[in-house]
Amino acid sequence: MNARADIEPLMAINDLSLSIDGTEGEVKVLDHINLRLLPGDIMGLVGESGCGKSTLVKAVLRILPKAARITTGDIVFEGRNLAAMSSRTLSSDIRARKIGFIPQDPYLALNPVFTIGAQLLEIMKWHGARPGPGSNRALARARVVDLFRKVRLPDPEAMLSRYPHQLSGGQRQRVLIAAALLCEPSLVVADEPTTALDVTTQQQILCLLRDLAEEMALSILFVTHDFGVVSELCKSVTVMYAGQTVETGTMAEVVFSPLHPYTKRLIDCHPDRLATLEGIPGIVPSLIDPPGGCRFHPRCSEGTGGCPRRAPILVTQSPGRAVNCIHFDDVPA
């Protein structure tokens, strides 16, 4: 376990805050987010709707609406600060090249009027992935077919000339995974890629991702709201609530010994755990006028007077394990 503290993270999000200017005011979508993703890790980013997990991963690649702005913090990836990078550099160096993105809805992410092959070859062209632009089209095709094989698509050669509507949901998702891997990124960010799929298809995709991560030495940041998925796929977990990171650790630590009150209650809501149907009292707070300090304190059964004033920082309990809660601020030596 001690080794974890020494490894240089592949990506470190430090104290990141992000706001989006809306018609009713400034929406403080992310509040002092802290996250460390180690190389080779598969991290689950878990939270309910509105917690900001999708926004966070999109912020990494900066594919957010114009009205969004980073107010504090940085995103350090392979030694470079993505938050401070110009959009052009992000485009040429990072997006698709170093960090691949798998979007949520396979039905919407593909252009219906172009063949699968055309769309993937275009990605390669845009990013001048090896082989370089203008160079052998045949090599590019071969690479795409090779990736199709890796993502276990049936009949990879024929797939090149198919149109999106001819594919099933699971097949489309595999195509998107292939697209994310085209330029051999070191990190793949997946935004709830299995939410729209059937359970059996989901199982296949999760298996595929697990195997690919090993084969290609990938790190994956996997956004989901389903703890079950996390326990099937992920090695580590970060839990978010209302724009704050609430807890982080290995899968076993967070799922079986949760520390933060929200994490505990959320896991208890999973049907596998549910003895009585309780839920969490209260509602998610408005992000325009969020509660001060810990944003969960109005709903927390273990809240104290100090909670609204406490700075929302993750306090490390042991290497790789941290909690954002007043009850765990004093770490035993």
Next chain:
Amino acid sequence: MLALWRDRVAMFGLAIVLLIVVLAIFGQWIAPYPEDAYDVKVWQRLRPPSAEFFMGTDALGRDIFSRVIMGAQVALIISVTVVLASALIGVPLGLIAAWRTGWVSDAVMRVTDIFLAVPQLVLALAFAAVMAPSIQTAMLALTLTYWPFFTRIVYGEARRVRSALFIDALESVGASPLRIAVMHILPNIAPAIIVRATIGFGVTILVAAALGFLGMGAAPPTPEWGLMVAESRRYLPQSWWFSLFPGLAILFTVLAFNLLGDGLRDVVDPRLRRSR
């Protein structure tokens, strides 16, 4: 409605539309020479714009400014009648066609398509040609050629609403097709109909003016803008004011309706309904 306020372009359109309405209602009292709608004063023919005659006089010596104002009334009568009548024909047809796929729907829409395939002006001309030129002829011809626009838009919108979940829920509790069509589908497509009607006012005036220009619509001495432009042709380019001002009237009126219609389209939304 607040959002419409902010849309300056639409407000501009609304202002002009209101102006037209005011002119139409109160024209007789605003125009300096209301009798010029029909009187002939040959001694003052073709005078250029001056303090006495703001827009000059026409070939028969009538004050163009007054005639333009009186023309607003004609324009509005024509457009309101035509749009209302077209809607009364087109909307129910669209609802019927949208209710269920089948031969009825196909029949209605194919007829609509045939009408829509021919440019409205040409079709209107065809109708008007078999009748004596008059405002009534113009109105009839325009109605017969404008209803398909309503049918098409109602069909598209009604089909969209028809497949909405709440229609399904209504059928599930036993609502009859008539109830669903009139009390549920219609209110939900009303915005589209209103927008179509607003633009229709403008379009109708334009086509009526064209008919007038071609001698198939309003007959002299009616102060109809299109007719005025037609009459002015022989006196161009010297008496430029004769064509210009009625032409501008047409331009601004149609533009105003279009801008207003565009603004309305952006703004009308069931989410604007608030509980009192």
Next chain:
Amino acid sequence: MTAPLLEARGLRTVLGGRRRRFGASVPGVSAVDGVDLAIMRGETFGLVGESGCGKTTLGRTILGLQRETEGEVLLDGRTVSGVPPRVARRLRDSVQYVHQDPGAALDPWWSIGNTLREALAIAGVPAAEREALIDQVLDAVGIPLSMKRRYPHELSGGQLRRIGLARILILRPDVVILDEPTSGLDLSVQATVLNFFAETRARFGLTYLFISHDLAVVRLTCERVAIMYLGRVVEVGTVAAIFDNARHPYAQALLAAAPSLSMERAQDAPVFEGELPSPSEIHKGCRFRTRCPFAAPACAHTDPQLEPVAEGHHVACIRWREIPDI
């Protein structure tokens, strides 16, 4: 044995076929292809399957909005099938349907109160009695009466869900078909929703047909469950029987595929090869054999019917005795 409240016998629903006068007719798809079901009064009966299995079509056929192509639907012993949708809905007005998206089931131009009043008006309840009924039901579902003036877009998802249920409760149904009631919901909200449905069932003496793709949720809320695949019921039984002793390979795979909070990674569980074939490809023999890890040559020739495994537990597979437990 008491008679079932709602029964389906040999139900078949073909969708999408068109007969053309000129040219070839388009054959329809048998979304529901021979289903027998019996739902008892007071129970919560689960209907589970993945997309394309026909569970929604089955729900709508039982409701009556979708006319069945073959087979019968019986309500309290009376045949209520074989009639067009509008007549069917009148005959089956004790069966009501709650949509997956409760907000979308309300007309955005109508206030909540008016929507509820209309439901009663259609049902023929005299005007004088309507308000009292509405107030009573709104109270029962926990919606303040002041909400009657509001419009759907002014309310939260949770409130809309309650109102959607209120709208059918005022019609005093016996059977309520719940279509994917927890789909897309956050876990914490899901718990609240399931609780709400359970309370309502007890309070109003309802019988539920609970359609869902989520086995874990079905396990929590239902007493009996039927698993569907490509238009057929492949296994049916009590929740305990299915979850502890699933016999059909598809049921076993579904159970194994559901992501669970367990320490053992499901790496060794049978992962499905291939995908759900499209319902328009009619296979001879067992329709699951193209993906079944236990398929034998005999499976290509016999179309399995539901056979009893134990009391109240039936499975449609010719090899069920040989299939090991998961």
